[in-house]
Amino acid sequence: MCGIVGYVGHKKVVPVLLEGLKRLEYRGYDSAGLAILQQDRIVVHRSAGKLKELENVLWGRDFSGEVGLGHTRWATHGRPTENNAHPHSDCTGDLVVVHNGIIENYLALKDKLQREGHHFRSDTDTEVIAHLIEAQLRETTDLELAVRRALADVVGTYALGILWRGDPHRLVAARNGSPLVVGLGDGEFLIASDLPAILSHTRDVLFLDDEEVVVLSHDGVNITTLAGEPVHKKIEKILWTPLMAEKSGYKHFMLKEIYEQPRAIRDTIRGRFSLDGGQLYLEGLDVLQNRLTTIDRIVIVACGTSWHAGLVGKFLIEDLARIPVEVDYGSEFRYRNPILNERTLIITISQSGETLDTLVSLREARRLGCKALTICNVVGSTLSRESDGVLYTHAGPEIGVASTKAFTTQLSALYLLALALSRARGHLDGATTQELLSELIRLPQQMEQILSSGSAIDELATRFHAASSVLYLGRGINYPIALEGALKLKEISYIHAEGYPAGEMKHGPIALITEEMPVVFLAPRDKTFEKIVSNIAEVKTRNGIVIALSDETDSPLLTKSDHLVGIPHTSPHLMPLLLVVPLQLLAYHIAVRNGCDVDQPRNLAKSVTVE
Numbered sequence: 001m002c003g004i005v006g007y008v009g010h011k012k013v014v015p016v017l018l019e020g021l022k023r024l025e026y027r028g029y030d031s032a033g034l035a036i037l038q039q040d041r042i043v044v045h046r047s048a049g050k051l052k053e054l055e056n057v058l059w060g061r062d063f064s065g066e067v068g069l070g071h072t073r074w075a076t077h078g079r080p081t082e083n084n085a086h087p088h089s090d091c092t093g094d095l096v097v098v099h100n101g102i103i104e105n106y107l108a109l110k111d112k113l114q115r116e117g118h119h120f121r122s123d124t125d126t127e128v129i130a131h132l133i134e135a136q137l138r139e140t141t142d143l144e145l146a147v148r149r150a151l152a153d154v155v156g157t158y159a160l161g162i163l164w165r166g167d168p169h170r171l172v173a174a175r176n177g178s179p180l181v182v183g184l185g186d187g188e189f190l191i192a193s194d195l196p197a198i199l200s201h202t203r204d205v206l207f208l209d210d211e212e213v214v215v216l217s218h219d220g221v222n223i224t225t226l227a228g229e230p231v232h233k234k235i236e237k238i239l240w241t242p243l244m245a246e247k248s249g250y251k252h253f254m255l256k257e258i259y260e261q262p263r264a265i266r267d268t269i270r271g272r273f274s275l276d277g278g279q280l281y282l283e284g285l286d287v288l289q290n291r292l293t294t295i296d297r298i299v300i301v302a303c304g305t306s307w308h309a310g311l312v313g314k315f316l317i318e319d320l321a322r323i324p325v326e327v328d329y330g331s332e333f334r335y336r337n338p339i340l341n342e343r344t345l346i347i348t349i350s351q352s353g354e355t356l357d358t359l360v361s362l363r364e365a366r367r368l369g370c371k372a373l374t375i376c377n378v379v380g381s382t383l384s385r386e387s388d389g390v391l392y393t394h395a396g397p398e399i400g401v402a403s404t405k406a407f408t409t410q411l412s413a414l415y416l417l418a419l420a421l422s423r424a425r426g427h428l429d430g431a432t433t434q435e436l437l438s439e440l441i442r443l444p445q446q447m448e449q450i451l452s453s454g455s456a457i458d459e460l461a462t463r464f465h466a467a468s469s470v471l472y473l474g475r476g477i478n479y480p481i482a483l484e485g486a487l488k489l490k491e492i493s494y495i496h497a498e499g500y501p502a503g504e505m506k507h508g509p510i511a512l513i514t515e516e517m518p519v520v521f522l523a524p525r526d527k528t529f530e531k532i533v534s535n536i537a538e539v540k541t542r543n544g545i546v547i548a549l550s551d552e553t554d555s556p557l558l559t560k561s562d563h564l565v566g567i568p569h570t571s572p573h574l575m576p577l578l579l580v581v582p583l584q585l586l587a588y589h590i591a592v593r594n595g596c597d598v599d600q601p602r603n604l605a606k607s608v609t610v611e
Helices: 013-027 051-058 106-115 127-137 143-151 253-259 261-269 283-291 304-321 330-336 356-367 382-386 405-424 430-452 455-464 476-493 502-507 529-541 575-593
Strands: 003-008 031-038 041-048 067-073 095-100 158-164 171-176 181-184 189-192 204-207 212-217 220-225 297-302 325-329 344-350 371-376 389-392 469-474 496-501 518-522 545-550 563-566
Touching (some): 003 013, 003 095, 003 158, 013 051, 013 067, 031 051, 041 051, 041 095, 106 127, 127 158, 143 158, 143 171, 143 212, 181 220, 189 212, 253 261, 253 575, 261 405, 261 430, 283 371, 283 389, 283 405, 297 304, 297 330, 297 356, 304 325, 304 344, 304 476, 344 356, 356 371, 356 382, 371 405, 389 405, 430 575, 455 545, 455 563, 469 476, 469 502, 476 496, 476 575, 496 502, 518 575, 529 545, 545 575
Parallel strands (some): 297 325, 371 389, 469 496, 518 545, 545 563
Antiparallel strands (some): 003 189, 031 067, 095 158, 158 171, 171 212, 181 189, 212 220
16 A cells, blocks of 8 residues: 655656645555765665655755655554655665555565575565666576566565666566556656656556566666566546645545535536437446346445445345445455356455455456456446456545545445346336436535535534444434444544444344434435434433434424534435435544544554455
8 A cells, every 4th residue: 555656767766756645645644764875875865754754854955866756654564763764775775665565575584685695675576677677687697587587486465666866777676466557758667656756757568567677767668567578558538637636725635536526426427428318328337238137146245335325226226226235345255266157247446446455356257257247437448358348437636545435436336236137037118217317417516415414514524523433323224324424534633433223223233322422324214214213212222322413404304403403405315415425524523632543543544455
């Protein structure tokens, strides 16, 4: 989950690296460092803490190099100290390495290298790579060949950038299991873990695949396999602009991204249906079209917030398309020996398209004969490339670690998918589909209504920001939104929170309720409304504090609520998209009042590319 950036070109390299690292800091912010080639020597600067600490170290220094590497770290092996920060060097200091991933056999490699006389300065797994390459450079002066030979001994995942004083005008990079993209500029070439780091320099990119090596020089880029076979790739044109990743006047990226949700949903659904006859045009289903009527089961695999989206997707697909759906964690899926076959469709959901747990689940499912569809926000990501079909969301870059607009665009895509599956299997006619699509068209405007009255949520945050624990309860399709609301609060405010099916409250969580505990109820007027109202009464009987979200603000049944937040009325299938917005805002405002770092919460990273 670390961030890597590398540059070869005609500009001063330090500003390029620092700008790239700022755009990648969401991937990790335990420590940072850079290495540049300056006057025929490699200069390394590192610092524990966030990137601003490294900038303080560099302040006032004059750097003239035009080749270099940068890194921002999310710690796996070794504490987040300056000594464990990247880049890491070999014994001579003439070779440096930056790394994202995990080397699984590093202890055995380290022991072997130490017996051969190598001296280690850090506790990381990464440092063994520098020493492995150093050992190979004793046999050859070809850095690319030395890297290939060194990586033959490595077991694990990596995105690597390597700089060597003996070959000063080239960078070598390699990928296996961790994302790496190559930027093609005008006389300048870059590597990065993610697109935002390079978009101010170029929109033309190449996505590396596993077991590929790229060499960057002033003459261009050359890609080969680990075995040395040439690789020819299609240049991808990225439509995101650097401005899309800026805060645009908002205090935090997360707040900006919450308010971008109506636009993101419009972009995600635009051009994918026609109200004339209720037709759907989902480009990701084209290759799967002849399988839609033969699949007898769907398995959705995801992690974190995307897993919550998958749970909502289960309700949507089962209700509308009448196909049985399972939802599994990517981190657990392949370890339970799943029962899959060619009549099973696997759907993976990931904002980045690089979530490693989800990716290895996809590969296992395809090995067992499944067709695969991915719902993803990043064009050209690994999941999108390895799936049979891709349904892209169009959220734009999401920088805040706590996902917001990625989640609601995933729900929008799942809604369209459920409708498409239902039409393909003959469960919905054109008129009914048209009605359901009309509800979706109205949704962004309804979301704007909620956002325009955000002051009510701000007042709730003022009232409850000191709570030590919060319970979120919902039923049916809204139960996953209770999970998501609790996750948001935990992620960014560090307050303990639990999401539960409201009917399960009496089987445990009711023991926690006191006069000091806020209990958030998702209570739209649907088939579970009366049941939710009964649960509210159970909480009030025990002196709990009830915060209710509902489209029935005039209902006498909700008079027992201490606080009632109004939500516009929509169909039950789409209500999760509206209910989640106040929960996002509540978590945000509580975190701000508690002085938490909203965009970069402790111990978390945006893209989880390690198992």
